[in-house]
Amino acid sequence: MKSRVTLGLLIGFAFFVGNVDAARRSLLLNPELPPPGPGALRAVAVRDLPYGDALFYFYAGDYETALERLQFADSAGRLSHHRDDAKLLIGGIELSRGDYIEAGKTFSEVLDHPNVPDNVKDRAHFYLGKTFFRRGFDAQAIDNLSAATHSTLPTDFDAERRMLLAESLLSVGRDADAVAILENWDTSSVWRAYAEFNLGVGLVRSGKFDQGAKILDGLGSREANSAESLTLRDQANVALGYALVQQHRSTEALAILARVRADGPQATRALLGAGWAASDAGNVREALAPWLELRGRDLLDPAVQESYLAVPYGYARLGAQAQAIAAYEQALSEFAAETSRLDQSIDAIRRGALAQAIEASAQTKGSVLAIDVAKVPAGRYLYRLLARDEFQAALQNWRDLSDVAKRLDLHGNDIEAYAELIAYRRQKFQSQLPSDLAALDRMNLDALVQRRTELEARVAEADDHADLAALGTPRQRAIWGELEHMETVIDRAGDASDPEIEDIAERVDFLKGYLYWELSDGFKSRVWSARKRLRDVNHLLRDSTRSAALVKAARSAVPAHIESLSGRLDAIRPKLESVHARASQLRDRELASVSELAVRELEAEKARIRDYVLEARYSLATLYDRASAPVPPQGGPAP
Amino acid sequence: MKSNFVMFLQRKTALLRNLARALFVAVMFGMSSTAMADQPQSAAATPRSLEADVQSLRKDVLELNKDLSALEEELLFPANTQVAVFLSLDVGAFFELDAVQVRLDNKEVANYLYTEREIAALNRGGVHRVFLGNVITGKHELVAFFTGKGPHGRDYKRGANLSFEKGQGAKYLELRISDRQSAQQPEFTVKEWE
Structure with a gap:
């Protein structure tokens, strides 16, 4: 009889361990959660705009664009102030995509730089430790996670660091050090709850029952508010309950299993365990109550499947052979129907139904791929599969590859446009250059520069010698010249006593005096204006000189640049074609792999049911054998 | 048996x-x-x-x-003509951004409506490149109009402008929305990056 208890424990325990592990990894790989890195970056003022630009896409969940922008900005030398931050971000994205080797290299590069600030060191050690942890290198994970202790990590990161450190320590057998991590750790942290759960289970597994049970009991009796904490609390209680059943401490097991929420996802396992606890204590009639309760529930649940064997087992122990036989036959009938439905689903998936459902779901927008499994025959088996990390990772890969293929399509169009642009520029330059050079020659810049220099000298001379007329208007200068000419004529006439000549001389003097007064008024202002205009001329001449130099330099540089761009484009073209072909091929392989995963999952389900069927047939045969024997049935009355 | x-x-x-x-x-x-x-x-x-x-x-x-x-x-945005306009948020307690319109030398060059996810990204420190284009060397004027919800959830539209000189190198301009605590109002500025 104990073998059945063991079988029950095996199934129950194996399932809850698997689920918790999946739950934990789901948290780590949840695409809605940004990969590690950004939390600590918020406090840093953005000093390189391209870094902020990459952060924008990163926080918006577009990791591919963020990575592209970061790598381009880095290669163009535009991240002078955020080199380390950018590396941490790149490593974080690589880590979130499961590219542990590249992520490890990136974080190590950051730590290899001299004079790394403590906050950057902490983050790099944290990520590197996490990378080693994910790859299963516990010693290196411990070294790095222990080194990130400059108190600069954000609270969430530090909590995750502790959890990973505790698990790594447990993995290398340093139980006491792992348990010590729990001390002085805020009990409201969900990371602590994960650490406690994993430590508790790990210790129980390694034979340190009391130590593990104490931790699981602490977690299982703690007040919880969030859905995640409540689920973890239930899982801790189920784990401890099953462990207690295994120790034949049935009363304690029942009390612990009673803590599990009746409407939670662990309720069926708790009911199954409660039945085994009662049965182990010899209270078979009590055991039947939770087992019978389970029989009305979804047969997809392994606990429910097992209850189909547990119920007739209970009847048989009570000596109710007729009910036991009927229950086994019902179980066989249910298992046969379930196997048939599984076969239908496997067949449909192999014929491409799941692949079609996934392709159809890709048409809808959104960050989460919502697959309509109802379109797959007997698709209800796939809901559990959809929640698995392995499946989600494969789906995400498929989705990424689809995006990559689409982008590469667009790049193909871009490349054709760039080629046309280069050809146009080449043709335009060749046709434009001769006329530009001719215009440059006509402009005679040297003569213009010479004229400007002469004008500057004339203004300076006029200012120095107070040559008022030099800066007068053309009319003023003409009148002044006319009056001076008149003076010369009067002087040449020689008869100063002639009243007419005297009158003319006086009028010329008067007019010259008036004009002098007019020219002297605002002379300094005119000197200033003349100099300002010359400065403007200087600017224009400088621009013209620069343009002329550029045109002359362009005569040789532009064709070389155009040919260089053309060469680069030619080099990119075959790479693009090759990458595009690979992306399409990998996309198809990934889709096939997703279907294969689904088939494997359903085959495993079938195998489990096959084991139950064998168990049921054997028990049924034993019962028939006993019934045909002349000995009267043993045991208590049937319920 | x-x-x-x-x-x-x-x-x-x-x-x-x-x-x-x-x-x-x-x-x-x-x-x-x-x-x-x-x-x-x-x-x-x-x-x-x-x-x-x-x-x-x-x-x-x-x-x-x-x-x-x-x-x-x-090919498309060589440094001697390149101009890029970025937008950043700092705090944002007095203004919830919906959209931004950018005009360069009196011509509309960008009009961007933000999603909730993008606003969250800006709030966390991301900087959005609203426009990347070309202008010739010399003087130019940039005008940006921001629309959204202002203090007390009212519809709010404000502008900011900057005259700048485009030289031989790429020109980066940042539209910055921050909180002016003293006036309990948002502040819109344009910063020229070297």
């Missing part, structure tokens, strides 16, 4: 139980949770090589994108 069928089932079940016990021991005592966590990497041979191929492709795609971006920038 037991039938042959029953004896066969007994043998079969004993075998299954032994297998089950072995598995039980493996689950209970053998595998650590870390080993479980690493299972996806060592699951089946096909997914593993597929994963490696995907990683290799990703690397090549990134490299290709880098080359293409460099080429695109040199």
Whole structure:
């Protein structure tokens, strides 16, 4: 009889361990959660705009664009102030995509730089430790996670660091050090709850029952508010309950299993365990109550499947052979129907139904791929599969590859446009250059520069010698010249006593005096204006000189640049074609792999049911054998 | 006396139980949770090589994108004419941004409506490149209009402008929305980056 208890424990325990592990990894790989890195970056003022630009896409969940922008900005030398931050971000994205080797290299590069600030060191050690942890290198994970202790990590990161450190320590057998991590750790942290759960289970597994049970009991009796904490609390209680059943401490097991929420996802396992606890204590009639309760529930649940064997087992122990036989036959009938439905689903998936459902779901927008499994025959088996990390990772890969293929399509169009642009520029330059050079020659810049220099000298001379007329208007200068000419004529006439000549001389003097007064008024202002205009001329001449130099330099540089761009484009073209072909091929392989995963999952389900069927047939045969024997049935009355 | 069928089932079940016990021991005592966590990497041979191929492709795609971006920038937005306009938020307690319109030399060059996710990204420190284009060297004027919800949830539209000189190098301009605590109002500025 104990073998059945063991079988029950095996199934129950194996399932809850698997689920918790999946739950934990789901948290780590949840695409809605940004990969590690950004939390600590918020406090840093953005000093390189391209870094902020990459952060924008990163926080918006577009990791591919963020990575592209970061790598381009880095290669163009535009991240002078955020080199380390950018590396941490790149490593974080690589880590979130499961590219542990590249992520490890990136974080190590950051730590290899001299004079790394403590906050950057902490983050790099944290990520590197996490990378080693994910790859299963516990010693290196411990070294790095222990080194990130400059108190600069954000609270969430530090909590995750502790959890990973505790698990790594447990993995290398340093139980006491792992348990010590729990001390002085805020009990409201969900990371602590994960650490406690994993430590508790790990210790129980390694034979340190009391130590593990104490931790699981602490977690299982703690007040919880969030859905995640409540689920973890239930899982801790189920784990401890099953462990207690295994120790034949049935009363304690029942009390612990009673803590599990009746409407939670662990309720069926708790009911199954409660039945085994009662049965182990010899209270078979009590055991039947939770087992019978389970029989009305979804047969997809392994606990429910097992209850189909547990119920007739209970009847048989009570000596109710007729009910036991009927229950086994019902179980066989249910298992046969379930196997048939599984076969239908496997067949449909192999014929491409799941692949079609996934392709159809890709048409809808959104960050989460919502697959309509109802379109797959007997698709209800796939809901559990959809929640698995392995499946989600494969789906995400498929989705990424689809995006990559689409982008590469667009790049193909871009490349054709760039080629046309280069050809146009080449043709335009060749046709434009001769006329530009001719215009440059006509402009005679040297003569213009010479004229400007002469004008500057004339203004300076006029200012120095107070040559008022030099800066007068053309009319003023003409009148002044006319009056001076008149003076010369009067002087040449020689008869100063002639009243007419005297009158003319006086009028010329008067007019010259008036004009002098007019020219002297605002002379300094005119000197200033003349100099300002010359400065403007200087600017224009400088621009013209620069343009002329550029045109002359362009005569040789532009064709070389155009040919260089053309060469680069030619080099990119075959790479693009090759990458595009690979992306399409990998996309198809990934889709096939997703279907294969689904088939494997359903085959495993079938195998489990096959084991139950064998168990049921054997028990049924034993019962028939006993019934045909002349000995009267043993045991208590049937319920 | 037991039938042959029953004896066969007994043998079969004993075998299954032994297998089950072995598995039980493996689950209970053998595998650590870390080993479980690493299972996806060592699951089946096909997914593993597929994963490696995907990683290799990703690397090549990134490299290709880098080359293409460099080429695109040199071709379409060379430094001597390039101008880029970015937008950033600092705090944002007095203003919830909906959209921004950018006019350069009195011509509309960008009009961007933000999603909730993008606003969250801006709030966390992201900087959005609203516009990348070309202008000739010399003097230019940039005007930006911001629309959204102002203090007390009222519709709010404000503008900011900047006259700038475009030289030979690429010109970066940042539209910055911040909180002016003293006036309990948002502040909109344009910063010129060297």
